[in-house]
Amino acid sequence: MRVTLQDIADICGVSRGTVDRAINNKPRIHPETKQRILKVAKELGYRPDLVARSLAMGKTMSLGIVVFDILNRYFAQLVNSIENEAKKHGYFVNITLQEKDPEMEIRLINELVDRRVDGLILCPVSKGKDFVNFLKKLPVPKIIIGNMISPDLPFIGINEYQASIDATEMIISKGYKYIAFVCPPLADRNKENSYSHDERLRGFLDTVRQKDIKYTIIDHWKYCEAIDELLSARKEKIALFCSGDIYALEIMKHLKNKGIKIGEDIGIMGFDGIDTLQYISPKLSSIYNPVEDIGKKAVENIINLIEGKDIDNHTLMDYHIIEGNSL
Amino acid sequence: MRVTLQDIADICGVSRGTVDRAINNKPRIHPETKQRILKVAKELGYRPDLVARSLAMGKTMSLGIVVFDILNRYFAQLVNSIENEAKKHGYFVNITLQEKDPEMEIRLINELVDRRVDGLILCPVSKGKDFVNFLKKLPVPKIIIGNMISPDLPFIGINEYQASIDATEMIISKGYKYIAFVCPPLADRNKENSYSHDERLRGFLDTVRQKDIKYTIIDHWKYCEAIDELLSARKEKIALFCSGDIYALEIMKHLKNKGIKIGEDIGIMGFDGIDTLQYISPKLSSIYNPVEDIGKKAVENIINLIEGKDIDNHTLMDYHIIEGNSL
DNA sequence: TTGAAAGCGCTAACAG
DNA sequence: CTGTTAGCGCTTTCAA
Numbered sequence: 001m002r003v004t005l006q007d008i009a010d011i012c013g014v015s016r017g018t019v020d021r022a023i024n025n026k027p028r029i030h031p032e033t034k035q036r037i038l039k040v041a042k043e044l045g046y047r048p049d050l051v052a053r054s055l056a057m058g059k060t061m062s063l064g065i066v067v068f069d070i071l072n073r074y075f076a077q078l079v080n081s082i083e084n085e086a087k088k089h090g091y092f093v094n095i096t097l098q099e100k101d102p103e104m105e106i107r108l109i110n111e112l113v114d115r116r117v118d119g120l121i122l123c124p125v126s127k128g129k130d131f132v133n134f135l136k137k138l139p140v141p142k143i144i145i146g147n148m149i150s151p152d153l154p155f156i157g158i159n160e161y162q163a164s165i166d167a168t169e170m171i172i173s174k175g176y177k178y179i180a181f182v183c184p185p186l187a188d189r190n191k192e193n194s195y196s197h198d199e200r201l202r203g204f205l206d207t208v209r210q211k212d213i214k215y216t217i218i219d220h221w222k223y224c225e226a227i228d229e230l231l232s233a234r235k236e237k238i239a240l241f242c243s244g245d246i247y248a249l250e251i252m253k254h255l256k257n258k259g260i261k262i263g264e265d266i267g268i269m270g271f272d273g274i275d276t277l278q279y280i281s282p283k284l285s286s287i288y289n290p291v292e293d294i295g296k297k298a299v300e301n302i303i304n305l306i307e308g309k310d311i312d313n314h315t316l317m318d319y320h321i322i323e324g325n326s327l
Numbered sequence: 328m329r330v331t332l333q334d335i336a337d338i339c340g341v342s343r344g345t346v347d348r349a350i351n352n353k354p355r356i357h358p359e360t361k362q363r364i365l366k367v368a369k370e371l372g373y374r375p376d377l378v379a380r381s382l383a384m385g386k387t388m389s390l391g392i393v394v395f396d397i398l399n400r401y402f403a404q405l406v407n408s409i410e411n412e413a414k415k416h417g418y419f420v421n422i423t424l425q426e427k428d429p430e431m432e433i434r435l436i437n438e439l440v441d442r443r444v445d446g447l448i449l450c451p452v453s454k455g456k457d458f459v460n461f462l463k464k465l466p467v468p469k470i471i472i473g474n475m476i477s478p479d480l481p482f483i484g485i486n487e488y489q490a491s492i493d494a495t496e497m498i499i500s501k502g503y504k505y506i507a508f509v510c511p512p513l514a515d516r517n518k519e520n521s522y523s524h525d526e527r528l529r530g531f532l533d534t535v536r537q538k539d540i541k542y543t544i545i546d547h548w549k550y551c552e553a554i555d556e557l558l559s560a561r562k563e564k565i566a567l568f569c570s571g572d573i574y575a576l577e578i579m580k581h582l583k584n585k586g587i588k589i590g591e592d593i594g595i596m597g598f599d600g601i602d603t604l605q606y607i608s609p610k611l612s613s614i615y616n617p618v619e620d621i622g623k624k625a626v627e628n629i630i631n632l633i634e635g636k637d638i639d640n641h642t643l644m645d646y647h648i649i650e651g652n653s654l
Numbered sequence: 655t656t657g658a659a660a661g662c663g664c665t666a667a668c669a670g
Numbered sequence: 671c672t673g674t675t676a677g678c679g680c681t682t683t684c685a686a
Contacts, residue, residue, distance in 0.1 A: 016657090016658095049680070052679035055661095055681095057681065070397070095406075095422050276603055281580075355672080379662070382662085
C-alpha cells in the first residue's frame with residue numbers, strides 16, 4: 001500500500017540505489033533520470049519510511065525527554081521550549097512523564113534508549129550512586145536539567161544557592177525579622193533528588209544565620225496549618241520564602257480565603273517565576289528561573305554531544321529577582 | 328557495542344530464532360535452553376532494538392500528537408492525560424507543536440506519519456476540504472479533538488453549542504441585561520479552524536436573541552480597550568462571556584489593575600475550566616470542559632482504531648457549569 | 655552514471 | 671524443540 005523505493009525503481013526501470021540518489025539529492029546521477037524518478041515519486045506520493053532509515057543509519061533524529069509532570073507550569077514551559085528548539089534542528093521529541101516514581105523513571109529511560117533516541121534530556125527524581133552509574137552506562141548522550149545528581153554528568157541550571165541568598169537578603173532588606181522557609185518534606189527528599197530545594201535551603205540558612213534573623217523551616221505537606229499557627233504565635237510581621245511558586249500560590253489561596261492581606265499582614269516570596277504569576281494578584285515576588293533558555297540550551301548541548309562535539313559540562317544560566325507586591 | 332540477538336545466539340551456540348523465542352516468551356522452546364539464553368542475555372545486558380522491531384512488525388507502538396501550544400493550560404492538561412493513558416497501553420507519545428500555522432501543521436503530521444506512528448491525535452488549526460482530504464488519505468487512523476473539521480472524521484469533544492446556551496442562560500438568570508461575547512478575531516477564524524468558538528458564538532447569539540437581551544461581540548485583540556469603552560458607554564451592569572478562560576484571565580488582570588471589582592462592577596464568565604483558575608480570585612465562573620477525560624478517551628479510541636475495532640465516530644463528553652463569584 | 659549486494663536487528667514462516 | 675531463510679525499507683559500498 002505504501003510506496004517504497006523499490007516500487008519507484010520498478011516503474012522507472014532503474015535500481016533502488018538510483019532512486020535513492022534521486023530522492024535524497026545524492027551526487028553521481030544523471031539529471032534526466034533524476035527528473036524522471038522525482039516525477040514518478042511525486043505522482044505516487046512517495047514518503048520515506050523513517051523507521052527503516054533509522055535502522056539503516058543508526059540514528060532516529062529524536063530526543064527523549066523525561067520530566068515528572070507537565071501540569072507543573074515550570075515543566076510545561078520547559079517542554080515547550082525544548083520542543084521548539086528541537087524542531088528547528090530537525091529532531092522530534094519523545095516525552096514521558098514519570099510521576100516522581102524512581103523505578104518508573106528508570107523503566108522509561110530504558111525504553112527511550114530501546115527506541116534509539118539519539119539523546120536524552122532528563123529532570124531526574126532519582127539520585128544516588130546506582131542511578132548515576134546507570135546513567136553513565138547508557139549508550140546515548142544525556143543532559144541533566146534542574147536537579148544536579150553528579151558533577152560528572154552534563155548539567156544545566158541556575159546557581160540555586162546564590163539565588164536563594166539573594167532572595168533571602170532581599171526579604172531581610174524589607175525589614176522582616178522572622179522568615180519561614182517552605183519546602184517539600186525531608187522524608188521525600190531523602191529518597192528523591194531534591195538538589196534544588198537543598199541548595200535553596202542551604203542558601204537561606206547561611207543567610208539568616210549570618211544576619212541573625214529568626215527563622216523556621218516548614219517541610220511537610222501541612223504547611224498551610226503550620227503557617228496559621230505561626231501567624232497566631234508570632235507578634236512580628238513574618239515572611240514566607242517558598243521553594244517553588246507552586247507552594248506560594250497554594251499558600252496565597254489559603255491566606256486570601258482567610259482574609260489575610262498578602263504583602264501587608266504577611267510577606268511571601270516564591271521561586272521560579274512561572275508565567276501563571278501574571279494573572280495573580282498581588283504580584284508575587286519571585287526568582288526568575290530562565291526555563292525557556294534552559295530548554296533551548298539543553299537542546300543545543302545535547303545535539304552537540306550527539307555530533308561528538310565538546311560542551312561545557314556545567315552551564316549556569318542567569319536568574320534574577322522579580323519584585324512584586326507580596327513583600 | 329550494543330548487544331544483539333545474534334551476539335547471544337553466537338555465545339549460546341544456538342540460532343537467532345531460538346534466542347528470539349527465549350527472550351520474547353514464545354512457545355516451542357526447551358525450558359533449559361531458554362534459561363541458558365536468558366542468563367546470558369541478562370549478563371550481557373541485552374536490550375531489544377525497538378527500531379528494528381518496528382520495521383519488522385510494521386508497528387511502532389507510538390502515537391503522534393499535534394497541538395498548537397502546550398503553554399495553553401488546556402493543552403497541557405490534555406497532553407498530560409494522553410501521555411498517562413498511552414503509557415498504560417504500552418504506547419509512547421510523539422508530541423509536536425504547530426504554533427497555529429496550517430502549513431507547519433501539515434508538515435508535522437506528514438513527518439509523524441513518516442515516522443510510522445500507529446495513530447494520530449490532532450487538535451487541528453487547519454480546515455477546509457483539502458485539509459480534510461489530506462487527513463482522510465493518511466495511512467494511519469486519527470482522532471480529532473476539540474475543533475471538529477468534518478463529520479466523517481472521528482471526533483471527541485463537548486457540545487459547545489449547548490454549553491454556550493447554558494452559560495448564556497445562567498448569565499441572564501443573574502439579571503444581566505447586556506452581555507459582551509469575547510472571542511478571537513473573525514479574520515483569524517476564516518483561515519483557522521474555529522469550530523469551538525463558532526459554536527459557542529452561535530449558542531450565545533441564539534440565546535440572547537431569543538431572550539431579547541442586548542449584546543455585542545468583541546472579536547479582536549484589543550478586547551481590553553473595547554471593554555473599557557463599553558464600561559463608560561453603558562449604564563447597566565454588563566457581563567462578559569469569554570470564549571476561553573485565557574481571555575477571561577487577561578481581562579480580569581486588566582480590570583483589577585483599573586480597580587474595577589469583578590462580580591460587583593462587572594460580570595465575567597469563562598469557558599474551559601482550566602485548573603489555573605483555582606489560584607485566581609475572585610473565583611471565575613466557567614464551563615468545565617472535561618479535558619482529562621477527553622484525552623483518555625482519545626487514546627482509548629485511537630487504540631481501538633489501530634486494532635481495527637469500531638468506535639463511535641463522534642463522542643460528546645459531559646461538561647458542566649462552574650459557579651464562581653465573578654457573576 | 656548506474657546496478658548489485660550486503661547489512662541495520664528483529665520477526666515469522668517453514669522445515670527439519 | 672530448533673535452525674534456516676526471507677523479509678521490513680532504507681543506506682552504503684563496491685563493481686561495472
